[in-house]
Amino acid sequence: MQILEQLVQLNSPQQQAVKSDRQHLLVLAGAGSGKTRVLTHRIAWLVETGLASPNGILAVTFTNKAAREMRQRVEELLPFNPRGMWIGTFHGLAHRLLKAHWKALKLPEGFQVLDSDDQLRLVKRVMTDIGINDETLQPKTAQWYINEQKDEGRRAAHVMESSDPFDTTLRKIYLAYEQACERSGVVDFGELLLRAHELWLNHPPILEHYQQRFRYVLVDEFQDINTIQYAWLRVLCGQQSHLTVVGDDDQSIYGWRGAKVENIQQFSKDYPDTEIIRLEQNYRSTATILKAANAVIDNNSGRLGKELWTTGEEGDPIDVYAAFNEIDEARYLAEQIEQLLEQGENALDMAILYRSNAQSRVLEEALIQARIPYRIYGGLRFYERQEVKNVLAYMRLIANRFDDAAMERIINVPTRAIGGKTVETLRAIAREQGCALWQAAGLAVHNKLLPGRASNAVQAFIELIDELNQETAEMELHELTQHVIDASGLKEHHQKEKGEKARARLENMQELVSATRNFNTEQEDVVSPLDAFLAEVSLDAGERQADDSKDSVSLMTLHSAKGLEFPYVFIAGMEESLFPHKMSMDEPTGLEEERRLCYVGITRAMRKLTLSYAESRRMFGNETFNRPSRFIREIPAPLLKEIRLKSTLGSGFSSGGSGFKEEVASGYGIQLGQRVMHPFFGEGIVLAASGNGANASVTVEFESEGTKELMLQYAKLSALES
């Protein structure tokens, strides 16, 4: 068997995991320990030994990219092309289920998926509809709340009544939003999961069918799974199925968006027969880098426990550069990269990682100046671009006339004299009648509820969409797309604009046509290619990276670096308040997640890791002085090599504190970095200053009270000897 030859290349715990016949298997896979390898080999093993038919396998991942990779690698391992395996994301699989069982779920057959941008628009609209225009409650907050509830498996009706007026309002919005989605026949991301779960709970025969079918269920990145996803898995697997989960509690960095690391611990409680296998041998990094990673993560509590090791070499020490400010930091990194390039290294092997996107600007400037090609991960994705979304909105409206989000988006794009006033009238009608905007528009025209000009414009819009629908009925998907672009006026609209941006917009619309041309409509269970394409687009917004194909250095946040590896990794901005970020460092759970993020960052490096921090950094226009990140201090000193320019003042991270000697505001006797005493808050250290004269204020980090901003004029601060 082909798979047996492959298995020889795996180490012993990896083989054990691949071949385990225990019903419940938990693989704790450290960074770079061959996690995906184990998962794909296990699937191939199950299929080739006949333990499972491809039909009986369901594998779940978190991202589309991971799903594609998994499928491809499994196919490469097998001597034949397996058919019938379900490999996909939670949302993708849920969508597939809803498509198959729309009737049982009382969904319209051609229901559409709402992405977060559309969702926010709908939330905004719902809020105006039910008359909530409280400035203290932003639509974003309401959207966050709705998603949080759905992630926890709660519908509006299930949310507990609360005496808190804020909660009551949010609940009201959630309820109205649910109704709006229902009217429009749209489903958001959380709804996909919620409905898929309800499908199991409310339709035992359907559940039984899938339970019979999927005897082997495998889950990747288990530490990122949220409540509803775990619940869905548990019901599906019931008493009979084999469930393999692979994850790393130390790499859980998405707690803030609902992921529950606790599920890893919960798993072996829920299934007491669970076999736990640890993958600790690392094939990626030098021993030095692994020691640093182990030392940092060791500061977290409640870990399941793992220690990475390697048979490889010690490698270079970790460089720590103490920059004077963020510009100096960027300059140094560019210089180091330049040197590596001169030594013949490839730019593709290098990455600069940072905590927040705002840091990228200074880095970019330095790279441009040094003429180093780079690419930034994290911009807009293809299907998120305005011009592309506009075309898609026309297509969505053709597919489903009740899609309010789509209609709102394009009713006046390009401008056709349907202004805010008119749209508001249509909304009011829709609200009164409890119908979709489309029907409201029809009513308004028919019953002459609008002023003449507006009425004509609305009627023209209705006719436009109906015409587009008729004209494209027999067309191939890509012809339809092209026709929509030409006939909707979008093409003309963007042609009239001038500048580089407008040209890019036109190109992107053409790119969309190419995408539809290449779209595979030959898949199983495709009823309408248009519906299928729209669903695919909502569920996978495309690559995040810039299209530049030259060899270039990668710039990205630590979060986006998860799952990647580079021989040379630079982590910039290793400062308290930035990393760990000040928004997360007060709570132990927040701080521990930051630490895991640091662990993720360190373990991206294969050959050489460089950390840098700036003693002074301009943030939001203010000069701030942060101490070097505690994470640097958590790395054993012998692993580090401190680099510091002769001209730089200060005593370095090892002894804490730096030599700031700038008078903040004359007359107060307060300097940056100075220890001060406050009558209520006690002792603290001055971190930043802003304003002058009567407006002068300082940011002080107190030992017990955290960080506070104080007006010098009022705060009774006294300077202490340091």
Add this chain to the structure above:
DNA sequence: CCCCCCTCCATTTTT
């Protein structure tokens, strides 16, 4: 209806 100016705000991101 569009454009400009002012104000406000400021992790991390997938589906």
Add this chain to the structure above:
DNA sequence: TGGAGGGGGG
């Protein structure tokens, strides 16, 4: 500091 969104003016 800079980007986004809202409001007001042309």
